[in-house]
Amino acid sequence: MKADAGRKYRAYPTAEQDQVLIRWGHTARALWNVALEQRVYLWDQRRYTLRSAEQCQYLTAARTDLNWIGDLPAQAGQQILRQLDRAYDNFWNPRHSARFPARKKRGHHLSVPFPGQAVEARKLNRHWAEVRLPKLGWLRFRLSRSLGGTIRNATVSRDGNGWHISFGVHTGRKPDGPNGKPACGVDFGVSASAFVSTESAPRLMTPTLTANERKRLKALEQRKARQITYAKKHNGGAYSRRLRTMIAQIAKLTTRRANRRRDFTHKLTTDLAKNHGLIGIEDLRVKSMSKSAKGTAEKPGKNVRAKAGLNRSVLDNAPGERRRQLEYKCRMYGSVLVAVPPFHTSQTCAACGLVDPGSRKGCGRLFACTRCGHEDDADHNASVEIEARARLGAPPGRSLGEGGSDINSTRSTPKVRVPASGRRRMREAPTPAHAS
Template sequence: MKANTASRLRLYPDSVQAERLVSWTHTCRAVRNVALAERVWAYRSARRVTVRAVDQCVELTEARREHEWLRDLPAQCAQRVLRQLDTAYDNFWNPAHPAGFPRFKRKRGRQGVAFPGQAVRIRKVSRRMAQVWLPKLGWVRLRLARPIEGVVRNAAVSQDGLGWHIAFGVHQPEPVEPLVNTGPPVGVDLGIACSVFLSSEESERQRPDIFSPGEKKRLRGLEQRKARQIVYAKRHSRGRYSKRLRRTIAQIATMKARQSRRRADWNHKLTADLANNHGLIAIENLCVSNMARSAKGTIEHPGRQVLQKAGLNRSIYDQGWFEIRRQLGYKAKRSGGTLVVVPAPGTSQTCAECGVRDPDSRRGCGRLFACVHCGHTDHADRNAAINIRDRALSTAGRAGPTVSGHGRS
């Protein structure tokens, strides 16, 4: 049984447990980096050897006898790191997967510890609180924001600027009779000036500002303070970070984590509403990485309006278009609907009434669409959303229905 759904909850370890978890995260990072370095060296050698987790688990057992810091980490957690490295290699060699070559983990990057489902137990303490049993840690408190229904197959503990979290991979049995969503079809146009415009609505759904003016001012002040402290450390401390600098970095991480959580909350509410109320959801096949590519160019051919393009790229990433598409992929399937991805070219220049594509109908970057052939006028994003819906219905998703969010049929 593989995990087909996940649940991420807040974890509240005590000071001793938190200190040990931090040590384990660094140990997992060291195991991954050493294992990846060994695989790269073995493949680049004269024999072109491919090393897998089965071979490295034997070496891991020998290393645990010699190093106490490695022996403190549960053996199953270290073995899962090696298996995750196998998965990363398999994704890299799979031409249908967008993953790149596995990278070495940085000390200040995102860290975590993975546990197998057999080693994890959960018991409910009250209506909103529960405890989870982790090997060598004992019972750890967690907030039961939602019930965990199904069989826990794995668990991963991670830390961000707001504290510790645990994500459970849960297997839920498929329903005997597949669900069928009979809701009306809808086209979804994603943008920046208008966050989301649906073909079935007359007004846009604009995401509110994530940060208030006071929070933006505080974040800007913290980033300026961090820059000054880094300059001072390079001039007087040979680049070593002081406690004040680390405290400033932690405060920035807290605000960034809060920003990410608010963005994810809005996206989840949007995608859940679309998946529950519509049987067919049509979106554009947007390649976000290409759209947000830098315009700085090269030394021989420098780019133009680099700062303006950088600001546009930040706005694109801030909207989370790919995350919306990924969430719609699995939520539509769970609700009995279908997500259809249609080609993007021409949706904002084609008239939804007469079907004629003319760039003159959409002059500038305004919000008005005025067809120069039939005289039809409408909001530009609503006109594009209707075109997206009609393309999905007429071509039956020529670009392919997707259930994973990666554009694979």
């Protein structure tokens, strides 16, 4: 049985368990780096592919000779080597986007993995439970939701907010059949986080940090930069206790920002997958969109700071993470996700199909077609165009329910659009109750 769902809970170790987990976390990071270096060396020198089954034998010998490796549970070390196998398999898979396995820096989040056979969880009451880990004992965690399945693996990790315990569980749930809900197109942007074609107002993500939190984060980062400069000049680069405390405060704020962003993303994608049978999005190349404009020393870029601010805004809305979540949630709730070419979606009139950059002067919020005079919010107009292209790319025989934008999806979608032979008009009906 493979894990088909994940559960993450806030863990509360004792002071002694906290020190042990920190020590194990650094050992796990070092073991990953050593195992990766061994594989790279053998391939470069002998063209020999080393796998976890053989490395586990070396791990057994290292646990006897090196106390710091022997302190880590054997099950955790073996799980790390198996994860390295998976990282290599993903890299070699042409259909996977993973890069070559990377070494983990000291500032990397601490994590210790365990196989499911090595852990045991039990419920204490309505709000609390505990898990037994090898050589650590029972670790308490907040039972914010039920496990709902058989534990296949577990990972103890630490971020800026503290320790967490994550379980990979096998629930046995099968994907739902086609739900028959209406289709929609979604335009992910910066000023409007998401604009759905069947809705009249955008979905806006609240600021991930308040004004006071942003001010405090800026002050902490400036103070950190000054103290690092001082440490390099006078302490040989060694960090003081005060500097480490400041770094922990920065990590707490950035983790809080990431959690709020993740919360909005999960709520948005779950609502879209549940209430629509076909979801069209743009096939964005986020890496190219967020590329730096600083250029090189010979050819420096222009408007570097402005581009850096735009990159932060694009990444703050996490279009890649939204697509990843929609892919598995659509399978879960019986809907279909279609990624369409993004060419000229913001310059194409959703009423007549004309492609003209002049319809959106200055990349403003208003779209005004230069041929038919159609006016609408630019992001909503783009979402209707995305829905039209998604209908063309939908699987054959896919039945959709009533609703969606009233559009004529009989045209092809070339990279450079041509004026439509037939008209398409936007849906003027009020927003359905389930889409609010």
